Amino acid sequence: MSQPRFVIAAFYHFFDFPQFEAMQAPLLARLTDLGVKGSLLITREGVNSTLAGTRAAIDAFLTYLQTEVVGGPIQWKESFADFQPFGKARVRLKKETISLGEPVSMQRFGHYVTPKDWNNLIRRNDVVLIDTRNDYEVNLGTFSGAIDPAIPNFKHLPQWTRDNAETLKGKKVATFCTGGIRCEKYTSWLLDQGFEDVYHLQGGILQYLEDVPENESLWRGECFVFDERIAVDHRLQPSATAVLCLHCDHALTAEDQAHPAYVKGESCPHCRGAPLHAHNQPKRHAGRVKF
Missing domain, CATH: 3.40.250.10 (Rhodanese-like domain)
Known part of the structure; x- marks a missing residue:
């Protein structure tokens, strides 16, 4: 069996990054040169990203990020796919790596x-x-x-x-x-x-x-991911069953798709009239980060 072609690397890292705005163009240029796609969110407090590319390209970008930008090691999670789950490379400027909507001290953690x-x-x-x-x-x-x-x-x-x-x-x-x-x-x-x-x-x-081995796991179901794979299973392989409702953009299980309210491309059991999660429609959803 051949190895999957694309490596998907998901990571975040909090560090003091005052020059983040000036790094937007260089970071995008490096991603483009390497053929890496996905979304890299950069802020004064750090980075948050999910990227996909060949093994060599992902390794090269992460080496560049750690040595030239962060100035130290970061940790990331890897999964794999035999298709590119992102449409393009984006480097986005934000005020926060992730917003809770209220002030947070970020001085101590659980x-x-x-x-x-x-x-x-x-x-x-x-x-x-x-x-x-x-x-x-x-x-x-x-x-x-x-x-x-x-x-x-x-x-x-x-x-x-x-x-x-x-x-x-x-x-x-x-x-x-x-x-x-x-x-x-x-x-x-x-x-x-x-x-x-x-x-x-x-x-x-x-x-x-x-x-954690699957036979010892307390996880039930699949894990939603913010790219065109939609979800991964316990082996971190792309879901074979999950889809998105094209009306409300809710993630749907196989059981949802068997429900009488599910009409492909029109409605699902989770629809409530107007679209609920239009920000996640597949083409726009592919570059979004929420790790």
């Missing part, structure tokens, strides 16, 4: 829990497990026993937390997301709000799927 220790933590009776991702992501898969806040956007999570403060009171709060960046912000915010026992999955769902 306890990091490695994938090998994650199962023991979330099986505890004194732990509340929160999926910090958007509703259309959770629909494809989540951890057994996790609370789904049913939020359309990460910025809704603080208000959900306030509304459910009694559920969290006196508990250890464990959080997870695709690659870790949303939990970095959310656990920092939780600590700012006075929560004390706060934890998050180191490396996110993608690292868990890579490190």
Whole structure:
């Protein structure tokens, strides 16, 4: 069996990056020269990205990023596909690497829990497990026993937390997301709000799927990703079943597609009239980052 042609590298890294605006053009030029596609979001506080290219091209860009831009090592997650999941290369300037919609000190974070220790933590009776991702992501898969806040956007999570403060009171709060960046912000915010026992999955769902054997896994379903693969399975291979509703752009499981409300290209069980997630339509969705 031949090896997949494209390597998909997903990463974020917080560091002091005051010259980020001046680096937009050089970074885009380097991506273009190497034939790497995807979205690289750069801010004063760091970078957030998912990129795809050949093995040699991804290795070359990550070496350049670490030596010439960051000035030190970064960590990234890899998956593979036999097609290019992005339409073009983009380098986007933003105020924040990921926005929670409220001020966050970013001075301290929850306890990091490695994938090998994650199962023991979330099986505890004194732990509340929160999926910090958007509703259309959770629909494809989540951890057994996790609370789904049913939020359309990460910025809704603080208000959900306030509304459910009694559920969290006196508990250890464990959080997870695709690659870790949303939990970095959310656990920092939780600590700012006075929560004390706060934890998050180191490396996110993608690292868990890579490190934990499927027969030991507490993950159920597939993991939504922000590119044309739509989702990956436990082996980090592109989903064979997940699709997006072309009306509301909700991610759909095989069961959703068997529902009477599903009409290909027109509607699905999650539609509520006007499009809900038009920002994720496949062609526009392909360059979006939310790691």
